[in-house]
Amino acid sequence: MSLHIESTEEVLAELKRQRAKSLAAAISVSFLGVALMGLLLYLVNIITAIPEEPAVTVYPMEERRGEDPIKPEITRPQRPSSPHQKSEVRIVVSTATTDVPINNPEIDVEIPSDTFSEGLEFGDNIGFNNGKGPGGYEPDDITLSKRCxxxxxxxxxxENGGTPQCEEAVVKSLRWxxxxxxxxxxxxxxxxxxxxTGITLxxxxxxxxxxxxxxxxxxxxKGISFLVDLGMKNPVISEQPGLKEVCYDHAVATYALxxxxxxxxxxxxxxxSNLERVVVKAVDRILDAQCPNGGWAYSYNNRINPNIDLSVTGWNVQALKAAEHGGIKPTKGEIRTALRKAAMYCRKNVMPDGKFSYKENGENPRSSLVGVGVLSLQxxxxxSDSAARKGLDWIKNNVKTLEWGKGSGTENVKSNxxxxxxxxxxAMNRGGDVWASYNKAFRDAVLGGQKPDGSxxxxDTGYAECLSGKSKNIYRQCLATLMLETYYRFLPGTGEGTKNS
Structure with a gap:
């Protein structure tokens, strides 16, 4: 015998209500469980994300005899000579996390072939044409971290047409x-x-x-310290402020700082200490020395005079561009205004065949100044000015090879x-066939000119008549090294057909 309970509409409705309550309760419990799990994960994430205490670096300070108010105070990491070292110390808190290269590997490389750069495509309209310069001159952290x-x-x-041997040559040069x-x-x-010192830095x-x-x-x-010290002591960064050629000394040093x-x-x-102060002062001096026609002259004479030339102007333009990139705020004018005036001067120096003249309006045209004029305009x-295009055409059509140590004189295009x-x-800033042909010429020649000791x-280095033997060697070494560093010193711009780094 079985018991049977007859269902009524009231019972069915009650069952439905019970099922609905059970379902709601189950869903609530599920949501609560998910929420608790999320909260737990969030707390764990917060705990692991709490930054560690910044590293404390101790910098030993040398004992001073008499306080020199203009001597730059430098803070840098030092390893104490012993755990019981007794010296006055300055504590600096540093949270720097930048990946700085430590030891470069010894690289086994093959001698670059003559056909290496054939078929390279680098695009057009790259470099300084956007007004900011290639990546190396656009103020962002990516630029520096890339080359570091x-x-x-x-x-x-x-990617830009170099070989591993280029990196090895640079490291050997820096060691020399x-x-x-x-x-x-x-x-x-x-x-x-x-x-x-500036060009070495x-x-x-x-x-x-x-x-x-x-x-x-x-x-x-130590190199930065030397220049900062000069900048604090003198109106210009030079050991001889009254020197006629101080326009080169100051401009190159300012560029480096x-x-x-x-x-x-x-x-x-x-x-x-005092680095920013000296940099602002140095940029102010360059702005103050610019002549009304946009160029710069020997002795930093800021009036129209016969000593204004494109060579002096080129170094001062580079210094101002580096200052603009670094966000320097001068007190004696605007960097962008000065660069616009400089472009006006450079345009007056281009010749119909693409050469640039030493003085404006065609006086003393020189093939050795083509690059100065073009780079300054960039x-x-x-x-993209017609003057720059003429110069780039001259570079492409006239510089076929670069033979190390052949010829002499400032007009020798092979060894200058x-x-x-x-x-x-x-050429790198322009890209395309200009860079492809020039890269092949300079790369193999510079690599072939390095000796086993790195020198x-x-x-002939050109424009080094007033340098002594040791300085000539430094000058030559740095020019060659900077040429090999062009592959990564600047990032490509945003021109059509280029790769964004």
Whole structure:
């Protein structure tokens, strides 16, 4: 016998209500479980994301005899000589996390072939034509981090037409330069130590060697210190402020300090005392020295006079562009305004055949100044001007080969490193067939001119008549090194057909 309960509509309705309540309860429990799990994961994430206490770096300070108010105070990492070292210390808190190259690997490479650069496509309208310059002159952290990572640097070398041997040659050169540094932090001898120190620092900075670098950090720091010290003591960055050629000394030194300032600021490197102060003062001096026609003259005479020339102008344009990139705020004018005036001057120096003249309006045209004129126009945001295009056509059509150590004189286009220092940058900024042909010429010649000890063979460097033997060697070394660093010193721009790094 079985019991049977007859269902009624009321019972069915009650069952439905019960099922609905059960379902709602189950869903609520599920949501609560998910919420609790999410909360737990969030708390775990918060705990793991709490930053560690910043590293505390102790910097020993040398005992001073008498306070020199203009001596730059430098803070940098030092390893204490012993755990019981008794010296006054300054504590600096650093949270820098930048990946700075430490040791470059020894690279086994093949000799570059003559057909390496055939068929290269680099696009058109790259470089300074956007007014900001190639990536190396656009103020963003990506630029610096790219060239500071060895893998990325090697990738950019090969993509832009270089070989692993280019990186090996640069490292060997920097090691040679390290041995040439004077005890006071300068490079060179004679009366142009400021410019020789500046151009050497540019070679180190281009390879992302900073005051924190393992192998070259002390050399870079001492070099910056030397220039800052000069800038604090004198109205210009030079050991001889009254020198006629002080326009070169000051411009090259300012160029280097602006790049050093940018590195310190963008890469969270502990600052060097008085660096920013000297940089602003140095840029002010360049702005104040610009002549009404847009050029610069010997002795920094800022009036229209016969000593205004394109060579002096080129170095001052580079210094101002580096200052603009670093976000320097001068007190005596606007950098962009000065660069526009400089472009007006450069246009007056172009010749119908593409050469640029030493003086405006066609006076003393020189093939060695083509690169100066073109690069200056690119840096001022006028790389598409007809004057720049004429110069680039001349470079493509006339510089077929570069033979190391052949010929002499400033008009010899094969061995004038001053000329090629500018032309290789102008060609790289332009890209396309101009760069493909020029890259093949300069790359193999420069690599072939390096000796086993890292130095480069003697040859005419151009515009070095007033340099002594040691300074000439430094000058030659740095020009060649900077040429090999062109592959990664600047990032491609945003022109059509280019690759964004």
């Amino acid at each position: 990572d060895l893998n990325d640097r090697m990738k950019r070398i090969t 330069l390290k041995k040439q540094q004077n005890g006071n932090g300068s490079w060179g001898d004679g009366q142009f130590k400021a410019s020789m 540019l070679a180190y900075l281009a390879h992302c060697e900073t005051p924190l670098s393992e192998e070259f950090g002390e050399n870079v720091l 602006c790049e050093a300032y940018t590195f310190c600021k963008q890469m969270d490197i502990p600052s060097i 840096m001022t945001g006028n790389g 490193l001053y000329m090629h220092y500018y032309c290789v940058q102008a 480069f063979s003697n040859n």
